[in-house]
Amino acid sequence: MQTNLSDSARxxxxxxxxERILRACVHCGFCTATCPTYQLLGDELDGPRGRIYLIKQVLEGQPATTSTQSHLDRCLSCRSCxxxxxxxVRYHDLLDIGRAVVEQQVPRPLGQxxxxxxxxxxxxxxxxxKALLRTGQALRPWLPAQAQQKVHLQKAADLMRPAVRHPRRVLMLEGCVQPALSPATNAAAARLLDRLGISVTPAPAEGCCGAVDYHLNxxxxxxxxxxxxxxxxxxxVEAGVEAIVIPASGCAAFVREYAHLLAADPAYAAKAARVSSLCRDLVEVLGDAPVEQLAVPAGRRLAFHCPCTLQHALKLGGAVEALLIRLGFxxxxxxxxxxxxxSAGTYSLTQPGLSRQLRDSRLDALERGQPDEIATAxxxxxxxxxxxxxxxxxxxxxIVEEALRHAEERAGANEG
Incomplete structure (x- = not known):
């Protein structure tokens, strides 16, 4: 694609x-066929090719409008394209660049x-x-239906974690919202890693990886x-930790981008590259492990929803599915x-109508095979x-760690 960036854009x-990303695009339209928002809305400007044209126009000096901003906002950043x-074409990088420029040119309404x-x-x-979530759960009966969906009550969770005892050690990114919304996840990951001879070293005080701020411009x-x-x-890292394990694929995808995003920072470029190289989604650590020795009971029917960050950003589509099959599911x-x-990060809150339509369509596809449960990453x-x-x-x-524990409990009962 020919480009002529304006003096200000340069x-x-x-x-x-x-400019490099724009020139790589040959506007073939293959991306449009796999774009969720284009499939839903049928508007060329709500597909990757149309959004690339919008960004190109802005970078070439045409003024951005509220319409430009709306079309870019409606992108899920799913990277299916x-x-x-x-x-x-590294569309997500161009989208980040374009969104930042448009954000400076188009003031948002107060509510946004x-x-x-x-x-x-x-x-x-x-x-x-966590405090806001607990307050919302206490007030749930009086909240609007949409808010009730976000603060549903949780079942009791097993939060026990094994002591650090193995020579193989990893860090784990606990995440911003996962400890409150799904407290059992990180604990289950630590226990499963421990079964395979890998200890999770307690990490320093947790904080956001940066994805929330970054993707909200x-x-x-x-x-x-x-x-x-x-x-x-x-x-x-300097002490030789084996990996930085991240159970949430969204966080893993962003940490993997540190090397690229901080490449021009002389103080952090080398460190960022090292951290990105150590970043592992949980399935990458377990994928090479001898999981067959865990002997999970076979027969449980699962539908797996592969997050966009896992399949399109981390390029690990099929990895969890293969692991679950190896384990007997x-x-x-x-x-x-x-x-x-x-879902797409905060998309379900900033674009609730589109988000619900996409959710219901996904659930229809996931439930068609009548699974006992739906798994995701x-x-x-x-x-x-x-x-x-x-x-x-x-x-x-x-799901995997629970199945293991139940199998062990049944085996113990039979021996008794």
Whole structure:
């Protein structure tokens, strides 16, 4: 694609990158066929090719409008288009660049500004988020239906974690909202790793990886949080920790991007590259482990919702499914498994109508095979899908670890 960036666009820190991405696009339209919002809305400007044209126009000097902003806002950043693209266009990077420019040119209405600031304040502070969640759960009967879906009551969770006892050691990113919304997930991951001879070293005080700020167009703040996360992990990295394990694929996808996003920072480029290289989604650590020795009882029927961050960003589509099959679970078929569920970080809050339509469509596909339960690999997808009040959705590691414990309990009872 021919480009002619304006003088002001050429002063942007990522101007060369934007121009390189634009020129890589051959506007073939393959991306449109796999774009969830285009399939839903049928508008060329609500597909990747149309959004690329909008960003190109802005970078070439045409003024951005509220319409431009709306079309970019409606993108899920699911990156399904990147999986489809034959030219390897890094659409998500161009979208980040374009959104930042448009954000400067188009003031948002007060309601949008308050919502975005509120999300950035609450979600990146685990203690604040947990307090707000508990308050919402207490007031749940009086909340609007949409809010009730976000603060559904939780079952009692097993939070026991094994002591650090193995030579193989990893760090674990606990996450901002996962400890409050799904407290059993990280504990189950630690116990499963322990069974395989890997100890989780207690991490420094938790904080956001930067994804929430960054994807709400507060990119400088998001990168600053990334630097703080690197600083917190660095002593353990220098001490030789084997990996930084992240059970939430959304967080793993962003930490994997540290190397790219901080490549121009002389103080952090090398450290960011090292942290990104150590970043592992949980399935990457377990994928090579001798999981067959765990002897999970066979026969449980699961539908697996593969998060966009797992399949399109981390390129690990099929990895969890293969692991579950190795462990003895039966997986039901899921049509159009490449499509987004509509969670997409804060998308379910900033674009609730579209998000619900995408969620219900995904659940229809996931439930078609009549699974006993739905498994996923990202907290956002888990909470969003559960909000419909249909088939229960849990992180796959919880389901696996629970099955192991029940098998051991039955074996102990039989021996007794």
């Amino acid at each position: 002063t942007l820190e990522r101007a060369e990158e934007a 990147e999986t489809t693209c034959p030219s390897g 500004r308050l919502l975005r600031h509120g999300l950035r304040f609450a979600m990146v502070r685990p203690a604040v988020f 507060a990119q400088a703040q998001g990168l600053q949080r990334a630097r703080r996360r690197i600083d917190a992990w660095w002593p353990a 039966t997986l039901t078929p899921v049509t159009d498994a490449h499509l987004c569920c509509g 990202n907290i956002g997808c888990q909470v969003h899908l559960n909000g419909a009040g249909r088939t229960a959705v849990r992180h796959w590691v919880e």
